[in-house]
Amino acid sequence: MKLSTKGHYGLKAMYDLALHYGNDPIPLKTVAERQRLSENYLEQLIATLRRAGLVKSVRGAQGGYILARSPEDITVGDVIRVLEGPIAPLECVSEEYLGDCDQFHYCISRNVWTKVRDSIVEVLDSISLADMCREAEEIKQSRK
Amino acid sequence: MKLSTKGHYGLKAMYDLALHYGNDPIPLKTVAERQRLSENYLEQLIATLRRAGLVKSVRGAQGGYILARSPEDITVGDVIRVLEGPIAPLECVSEEYLGDCDQFHYCISRNVWTKVRDSIVEVLDSISLADMCREAEEIKQSRK
DNA sequence: AAAAATCCCTAGTAAAAAACTAGGGATTAA
DNA sequence: TTAATCCCTAGTTTTTTACTAGGGATTTTT
Numbered sequence: 001m002k003l004s005t006k007g008h009y010g011l012k013a014m015y016d017l018a019l020h021y022g023n024d025p026i027p028l029k030t031v032a033e034r035q036r037l038s039e040n041y042l043e044q045l046i047a048t049l050r051r052a053g054l055v056k057s058v059r060g061a062q063g064g065y066i067l068a069r070s071p072e073d074i075t076v077g078d079v080i081r082v083l084e085g086p087i088a089p090l091e092c093v094s095e096e097y098l099g100d101c102d103q104f105h106y107c108i109s110r111n112v113w114t115k116v117r118d119s120i121v122e123v124l125d126s127i128s129l130a131d132m133c134r135e136a137e138e139i140k141q142s143r144k
Numbered sequence: 145m146k147l148s149t150k151g152h153y154g155l156k157a158m159y160d161l162a163l164h165y166g167n168d169p170i171p172l173k174t175v176a177e178r179q180r181l182s183e184n185y186l187e188q189l190i191a192t193l194r195r196a197g198l199v200k201s202v203r204g205a206q207g208g209y210i211l212a213r214s215p216e217d218i219t220v221g222d223v224i225r226v227l228e229g230p231i232a233p234l235e236c237v238s239e240e241y242l243g244d245c246d247q248f249h250y251c252i253s254r255n256v257w258t259k260v261r262d263s264i265v266e267v268l269d270s271i272s273l274a275d276m277c278r279e280a281e282e283i284k285q286s287r288k
Numbered sequence: 289a290a291a292a293a294t295c296c297c298t299a300g301t302a303a304a305a306a307a308c309t310a311g312g313g314a315t316t317a318a
Numbered sequence: 319t320t321a322a323t324c325c326c327t328a329g330t331t332t333t334t335t336a337c338t339a340g341g342g343a344t345t346t347t348t
Contacts, residue, residue: 001147003233003257005336016155027294035147041337057210060345061293076256089147108276109155112220113147119263120145132252139250149307171323185308204316205322
């Protein structure tokens, strides 16, 4: 039940873009440094996010990446689905399952994992990047 | 965010033992056949469950395995923790974390994963093997 | 025009984990 | 004594993970 580094690092990167959201694109190098991630590896992750339409890129000097939508309109669930695939502890409980498990219709353990999936989905879809930024801000304030 | 076959198969085996819970131990071969699992592999999983005190074994002919406690008193969470380790999408949100992530105290993405963990834990700890058996019974009834 | 800063793409790789398989030993009931 | 079990551990294959490497394309700056 572990998240891979794709989801882990990818969310950090998206959070970083959200924290610095504005008119200017942010070079990946900067994100990688701030979040302490390998730039080359992050490049692969952000390519996936770009193809999925969650970030836009600007090429050339002074280029970089920028969120395709407002941080308010991107949820953690959006990011994780793109990087980790369908949210589901088992394949047979993914929303897009077309499989052929012959116990599909009465598998009791499957029902358990469906409930787990639903509870994960509810959490991930309820948190936006903007929520994360606000939380960071609150922590910052409470330390003053 | 995938469960491994350990948790998957292990839960099926425990559910099978719960369905047939009584005075007699159940040979692993029977469980493996009913749940369509490799007996050799299942042996390794049940050894882990036995060492953790969730099942008892009876050796020799007519031997087998039996739940160490009533199905009412064993939750899915118990089984999964034994087979998959601490429930946590990331190491740093496991209950036993002693690590040294320097962002530990203010990491926002960590807060997200803590919420996910809590929601998974709540589901897994709220379902007992007996609940699973009851659900199976209901499905059976509703088909008549 | 040249140089520098970026994004873009793909192939390769090393390490780890997952998912078993295999087989022999110990114990106990029939 | 035999057969049915559990018990244990070593080995293997496959898959996944988590990168690294490097060259090309595009755009801004000098």
